[in-house]
Every structure is written in C-alpha cells, then in structure tokens.
Amino acid sequence: MTIKWLGHSCFLFTDANGIRILTDPCDPATGYDIGTVKADAVTSSHAHHDHNYFAAAKNARVINEPGEHTVKGVKIIGFPTWHDDERGALRGQNIMYLFEMDGLRVMHAGDIGHLPDAATVKAIGRVDVLLAPVGGVYTINYQGARDLANMLGPKVVIPMHYRTDAVQAELDDVTPFLDHASGCAIHRMRQSEASITPESLGSDRIIVLDYRA
Numbered sequence: 001m002t003i004k005w006l007g008h009s010c011f012l013f014t015d016a017n018g019i020r021i022l023t024d025p026c027d028p029a030t031g032y033d034i035g036t037v038k039a040d041a042v043t044s045s046h047a048h049h050d051h052n053y054f055a056a057a058k059n060a061r062v063i064n065e066p067g068e069h070t071v072k073g074v075k076i077i078g079f080p081t082w083h084d085d086e087r088g089a090l091r092g093q094n095i096m097y098l099f100e101m102d103g104l105r106v107m108h109a110g111d112i113g114h115l116p117d118a119a120t121v122k123a124i125g126r127v128d129v130l131l132a133p134v135g136g137v138y139t140i141n142y143q144g145a146r147d148l149a150n151m152l153g154p155k156v157v158i159p160m161h162y163r164t165d166a167v168q169a170e171l172d173d174v175t176p177f178l179d180h181a182s183g184c185a186i187h188r189m190r191q192s193e194a195s196i197t198p199e200s201l202g203s204d205r206i207i208v209l210d211y212r213a
Contacts, residue, residue: 001102003129004193005209007032008050009110009161011131012039015101019072022060023097023108023131027053031166032211041071045095045110046083050169066095075100079120083138084113091138096124103198104128107152111139111161121151128201130154133161135171142177155201157184158194159208166211174208181206189213 004012009024010032022039026032030050041061044052054062063069066078077098083091091113099106106129116124132148133139139161140148149157159178163171178186184204191213 001104001106001197002193002195003106003131003158003209005158005160005211006034006037006192007164007166007211009045009108009131009133010034011108011160012037013099013101013106015074017073019074019101021071021074021076021099021101022057024051024110025053025056026050027055029168031164031168041069041074041076043076043078043095043097043108045097045108046091046093048111051111063097064095079116079124081110081112081116081120082114083111098124098127104196104201107131107154109133109148112148113139115140115144115147115151124152127152127154128198129156129158129196131158131160134159134174134177135162135169137171138169141172142180145177146180155203156196156205156207159206164211178206178208 002014008026013021020039022042039057039060042057044064066080069076079096082088083094094110107127108131132145134145163173186206188208
C-alpha cells in the first residue's frame with residue numbers, strides 16, 4: 001500500500017487494487033489546502049474543522065463512528081477514545097481507526113489526548129504502522145506518542161499533527177519526537193508518499209513524510 005501525507009492528520013491510503021481511503025481531511029483554514037481528493041471513503045476521528053472537511057472528497061463514503069466498517073474489501077475498525085486526558089470534558093471524543101490493507105494493519109490515532117487503557121490495546125491487537133500525533137497542546141505530545149507506540153508495538157511510526165511552515169495552530173514541531181526516539185531508525189523522506197509492504201516493514205522505524213513534495 002501507499003501512504004501519502006497531505007498535511008496535519010490527513011493521509012491518503014491506496015491499496016494494490018486502487019481502493020483509496022482519505023483520513024481526517026483538513027479545511028484550508030488550517031494552512032493546508034488539500035484540494036479535491038478522489039477517494040472511495042473518508043474517515044474522521046472527530047467533528048472539528050481540521051479533521052472533517054468532507055468537501056475534499058465528494059461522493060466518498062463518510063465514516064465517522066466507532067465500530068467495524070468495510071469499504072470495497074478494506075476493513076476499517078473505529079475504537080472510541082478521548083481528545084483529552086479528562087475523558088472528553090475538554091475536547092470530546094476521538095476515534096482511532098485501524099485499517100486492514102494489503103496484509104498490513106495501519107492505525108490512525110486521530111487527535112488522541114490520552115493513553116488508551118489495557119482493554120482497548122488488547123482489542124486493537126497487532127499494529128504494523130502507527131500514525132500518531134506528536135505536536136501536543138491539543139493531543140498527546142512527543143512523550144505520549146512514544147508511550148503509545150510502546151503500548152501498540154508497531155514496526156513503523158509516522159508522526160503527524162505537528163507544527164510546519166503551513167499549519168496555523170500553536171503546536172510543537174516534530175523535532176522533540178525525533179530527538180527522543182532512541183534506538184529507532186529515522187527516515188526523513190523528501191516526498192509525501194511512502195510505499196509499505198509486509199516485507200518492507202522492518203522494525204523500530206520512523207518515517208517522516210514531507211507534505212510539500
């Protein structure tokens with residue numbers, strides 16, 4: 001499968017059959033203009049404008065609830081969590097989505113603001129690739145992202161939801177996350193897209209994508 005970063009928490013997943021899933025589309029007010037994206041389905045972790053800009057994927061099936069969903073053979077499971085560490089009292093609910101594509105299990109953590117409990121981790125099961133917010137302020141920070149990765153045990157982590165030249169929100173950049181990623185192989189890509197297969201996963205890898213390329 002290919003994973004393309006469009007900015008913020010927005011990614012486009014494409015499997016070997018050409019099925020395309022858009023995650024957490026952000027509106028232009030964020031600083032990212034993702035344009036119009038052809039997709040079979042679009043997922044939203046929560047109802048904030050920087051994660052539910054459905055106009056970017058017209059005619060796509062909208063998935064914005066927990067539970068099990070299937071889109072043209074792609075299995076998507078939503079796990080309810082919280083957008084903060086006070087059980088939603090500050091920012092409400094968040095949904096983590098697990099995508100099963102091309103033999104891979106890819107977890108998009110959305111705007112998770114806390115570490116999931118043991119029951120949720122057990123229900124999630126194996127995670128090959130984790131897309132985790134690292135910018136703090138509105139979500140877990142770099143330490144929380146590292147703890148989340150340790151809990152879920154992915155082979156690959158792709159950081160998201162952090163400060164860039166484009167984003168208007170007051171977030172930390174990706175540097176603290178990378179600086180504290182001891183023992184991991186860090187791949188700074190000069191492109192927005194990465195192709196990942198079960199054979200190419202490796203272990204303890206961090207892939208940093210460039211939304212501009």
